[in-house]
Amino acid sequence: MSDLIRVMYVEDEPDIRAVAKLALEVVGGMTVSLCERGNLAVSQAERFLPQMILLDVMMPGMDGPSTLKALREHPQLHKVPVAFMTAKVQAHEIERFKSLGAVGVIPKPFDPMTLAQQVKDLWRLTEEES
């Protein structure tokens, strides 16, 4: 099993981006590539080649679910596990996200001290399944 190092985070709120990057890099020891818009995510992921992608659900323009769809259609990126990060949602929405192909949902607000562990746990889950 390989370690999770390269993570891409797509999120439109700059402060949340900054805090998540800090949490994943400093606490979690990962390398994080940030992306502020869904429509830029695919080309950025092509270059960065993340092991896992985190998507905000509600973004102006291309939202999280549509970004996921675009990633799924990409020949090199379709296998990269994707998790949504979103404020408290109802159970049926979590089911909907999973049916779109997301490996899980990380709830917001997140605690910067434990975010990296949550992400790694999801990653481990996908590694075990594959």
Place this chain on the structure above:
Amino acid sequence: MNLNEQLQAIQDEYLKKLPGILDQISVLARELQQTAPNRDRLITLGQELHKLAGSAGTFGLTVLSERAAELNQNLDSILSSKAAEGGPGNEALQLKDALDSLSLFAKTGPSPNANLPLGAGATPATINKLLLDQIWLLEGEPQLGATLMAHLESFNFSARLFTRLSELASAFAEEQPQILLLDLSSEDENPSTDYVSQCQFFQNTSSRVIFISSKGDFAARLEAASLGAQAYFVKPLDVPKLINRIEQVVANMHAPAEKVLIIDDDEMLAQYYQQVLIGAGMQAEILARPEKVISVLESNTPDVILMDLQMPGISGQNLAAVIRQYARWVGLPIVYLSAEHDPHLQLLALKQGADDFLVKPITNEHLVTVVKSKVARSRQLIDLMTKDSLTSLLKHAAIKDALRRELGLARRKKEELCVAMMDIDHFKQVNDQFGHAMGDEVIASVATLLRMRLRRTDVLGRYGGEEFVVIMCNCGSNEAFKVLDDFRQRFQELKFSVEGKVFSATISIGIAPIKPTMEIDADMLLVAADKALYQAKSQGRNRVILQKAETAAN
């Protein structure tokens, strides 16, 4: 800036923007009241609340976050219940007051109960604890347990003591430390003990395991190895060696990614290998033009070269031979990657100074494993060559080389730099009174404490006997003084014990700072630091003396 300060800075930015966000929500709410209820507006409002719920909580505004989430859910249920009837009804209007009250929650500021270090509830101590490397110790003997805990804590590990394996195992289900330090001797007394089943809980986790045992025989060591032990210590314990080993294991966990240089004229294939290696967490660069290899080695300093055997105009063997002409790259691992199946030709290629031969096609796993193990081995060898065995700090010659390099770098980047020289006070007396083994322990403790207290970018060396050199890059003199004086005080507080006698030691430190504009070479700088150290000694020892920058140059 440490993590907490960085988080604080981001939080401050957010708090500045928050009034604007709340105003926007109020405006949306007011419009809802004044105009006919409008579905699109309600959806926009819901989205704003959703975002607020997510971000406010992350910055410690728990109450505001919860209120926003609640209001968003109310809004959702209004939307879904009224959707069929063509628009929301009066309930929407009741939301308005609730929405206006949001700003009240915001004014209360970050909640002290927030489970976030930013909140007032978290003290610097708890934050630091989160950043320290976590060690769990299983030790059934109360006395040894207490001694080890004291040592671990004085070396800045966050340590937790367990006396029974079963308790440790159940805590492990909740949370995993970086290091498990397990003494299974007390479990030994029970003849039915089955380690293999008892130790299942940490198999395949990222925690590293070190065993302590009363048995030192081959069978016991083999069993520990099969359970994934990274190290094995036999009682009675050599505590400094144990701490040193823990440090090494932790350092390995934090080791930088392996840097690979791929030399191949087949661009597609090179890019494929690059992706495979990056996917395994390494850094990989491609060089398509072999004649540039030396300058690329200088700038990239890879850990390993992966090269094709046949390239247009140049063979891999000859390229390897050129690389080996440079003394600096004699130890750099070179691995061929080629479709050459003839064992005779493969051997011939290896004779020219390469380390391994991989035959294409190769599975990704094979490639990754070979590259990783070559790098690990070569890093170990480099450590052995350049590092002092007692302290794992750079040896005399290596620290001088490092100083020359860092000095050049500081000048190019126009950064300040400080060099400190330090010497344990009255070290001869420590040796005479408590023996050489104890002297070694004191020396090793200086090294470990330095690693704990200084930044990872600082370069540390053992200059000779009880003398140390520290290079603090991009660091002004005041900052260096603060850090080293803090180190000096902490060192003085360390307690050493030998045969029931407890003693402590002190250290004197001289610092020579330079400004990027100063014309000074490494030797002069060391002399300046040594002068400052001499002053510290002659003024009564156990102190830090800062040489003025101008004086250092003269």
